[in-house]
Amino acid sequence: MTDEIRFAKRTGILLIMVGLLAFFLYLYFFVDFGEFLANIQQANLSYYSLAFIALFFSIVFYSLTWHNLLKLLSVKTSFLKSVQFILVASFVDTLIPAESVSGDVSRVYLMSKESGEDAGKVVASVVSHRILAGIVTFGGLVISSVYFALKYQPSLIVLEFIGIVVACGIISQGLLFYLCTQRQITKRVVDWLVNLISRLSRGRLRLDHLRSSAERMLNAFHDGISALGGRPKGLVLPALLAIGAWFFDLLIAVLVFYSLGSFGVQISLSAIVIVYSITVGIQTIPIGIPGEVGIPEIVMTTLYTLLGVPIAMSAVATLLIRVLTLWVKLLIGGVVVQWLGIRALRSPVSSN
Numbered sequence: 220m221t222d223e224i225r226f227a228k229r230t231g232i233l234l235i236m237v238g239l240l241a242f243f244l245y246l247y248f249f250v251d252f253g254e255f256l257a258n259i260q261q262a263n264l265s266y267y268s269l270a271f272i273a274l275f276f277s278i279v280f281y282s283l284t285w286h287n288l289l290k291l292l293s294v295k296t297s298f299l300k301s302v303q304f305i306l307v308a309s310f311v312d313t314l315i316p317a318e319s320v321s322g323d324v325s326r327v328y329l330m331s332k333e334s335g336e337d338a339g340k341v342v343a344s345v346v347s348h349r350i351l352a353g354i355v356t357f358g359g360l361v362i363s364s365v366y367f368a369l370k371y372q373p374s375l376i377v378l379e380f381i382g383i384v385v386a387c388g389i390i391s392q393g394l395l396f397y398l399c400t401q402r403q404i405t406k407r408v409v410d411w412l413v414n415l416i417s418r419l420s421r422g423r424l425r426l427d428h429l430r431s432s433a434e435r436m437l438n439a440f441h442d443g444i445s446a447l448g449g450r451p452k453g454l455v456l457p458a459l460l461a462i463g464a465w466f467f468d469l470l471i472a473v474l475v476f477y478s479l480g481s482f483g484v485q486i487s488l489s490a491i492v493i494v495y496s497i498t499v500g501i502q503t504i505p506i507g508i509p510g511e512v513g514i515p516e517i518v519m520t521t522l523y524t525l526l527g528v529p530i531a532m533s534a535v536a537t538l539l540i541r542v543l544t545l546w547v548k549l550l551i552g553g554v555v556v557q558w559l560g561i562r563a564l565r566s567p568v569s570s571n
Contacts, residue, residue, distance in 0.1 A: 232314065238513020245517050246534055254531035258479060259538075266478035267539065270471045274543045277467035281305060284351065284460040285326075288344040291453045292443050294336045303555050304329045310552025313512070313545070323349070339436035343443025350395060351454075351461045357388040359465060360496030367489040367526075377525050381493065388500045399444045402437075409433045468544075469495055475539045481532055490526040494519055516541055 246255065279302070286301040307329060308322030315321035323345050331338040364381050367373065398405050413433050447454065472491045476482035498515050516537050523533035 235313070235512045238516075241513040242516045245520070250531050250534045254529075255534055258532050258535040261479065262535075262539065263478040263480070266474050270474035270478070270539075270543055271547070273467045273470040273474060274547065277464050277471065278302065278305065278548075280460050280464035280467060281352075284457050284464060285344060285348045287457045287460060288347050288351075288447070289330070289334075289341075291447055291450060291457075292336075292340050292344055294330070294334050294340060294344065296330060296334045300330070300333055303559065304333075306548070306552040306555045307559065309548050310556055313549050313552075337436060337439040339439025339441075340443045342436070342440045343447065346395065346399060346440075347444070347447055348457075348461075350392060350399075351458060352464070353388065353392045353395075355458075355461050355465045356496050356499050357385065357392065359469075359492050360385060360388070360500065363489040363492035363496070367487070367493060370489075371487075371527075373526065377522075380522075381497065384497045384500050399441075402441050405441070406434075406437060409437050468499075471543055472536070472540050475536050475543075478539070479532060479536060481528065481536070485528045485532060486523065486526065490523070490528075493526065494522045497522060512545065515545075 246252075282298065282302040282305045285305065286296075286298050289296060289301065304326050308326045311325045312322035326345050327338055327341045330336075330344075331341045334341070360381070364385070368378060398408070410433075469492060472495055473482055473488065476486055476491070482488075498519055501515070501518065519537040519540070520530070520533045523536060524530045528536070
């Protein structure tokens with residue numbers, strides 16, 4: 220393990236600890252502990268078990284979306300490998316503070332190594348996957364926000380915050396789509412990055428080799444994007460699968476509120492969609508706040524409260540949701556990372 224990886228891992232663990240401390244302090248100062256415990260004790264385990272099953276299906280549908288995009292680009296791999304690399308990416312995102320970029324990089328590296336395909340083609344699948352998921356997420360946010368605003372007439376601060384997140388999401392998705400379609404612009408960006416890397420390496424990396432590798436990957440990337448854009452009918456299935464992944468992600472929160480006896484009483488489906496979309500949007504925008512722990516919990520609890528749920532109930536629901544969507548996925552991802560690592564050590568080809 221290199222010094223850089225050790226540093227990134229230590230930084231990620233430190234951010235997790237700081238995030239947990241921030242959330243606990245938030246609970247201590249703003250939430251009544253007795254009411255918090257009472258709400259946890261009333262949770263229905265049957266509904267919560269169904270939420271765990273919903274998590275499983277969300278992972279399956281999310282992986283199927285990427286797997287079908289890979290198939291459209293003729294990247295040969297098994298569905299099991301797609302699931303494994305998705306879980307590894309989720310694990311890396313939590314430990315390395317780079318706002319989902321680190322997970323995407325790990326997916327590209329693992330899949331290009333597994334399939335033997337050019338990394339640029341795999342990058343095209345990952346970027347397309349991100350665009351599809353972003354369209355579904357922010358589309359759901361816009362529709363649910365309009366419905367919620369018309370029916371419940373929330374406070375101005377809620378509407379302003381939703382508007383800011385929607386604007387940031389549209390800008391980030393628009394920029395990503397623009398870069399995918401502008402070969403010359405992305406070439407300039409890549410040239411700038413290659414020159415930067417060369418300067419930082421102080422001559423240890425060969426500039427001509429870096430440039431040729433980057434150009435080859437960039438050409439493969441744009442060829443992959445063009446291939447996907449030229450097959451709109453082929454994108455129908457990945458789009459439907461992305462909606463399925465979004466649905467099961469939402470179902471987790473719905474079932475958690477059902478387990479607490481709050482769904483339809485203290486919170487509506489549109490409010491759950493808004494909180495989910497804002498939280499995911501903040502985490503997936505590359506200029507977001509580093510770290511996966513602490514800030515999302517505080518944002519979720521605050522938003523649920525602003526949307527009419529008592530703060531103790533909001534905190535309990537947030538905690539139960541994040542146990543599944545963060546900690547269970549982190550545990551499963553860690554197991555997959557260890558398993559893949561052990562297999563790599565045992566494989567003569569991988570060792571070489």
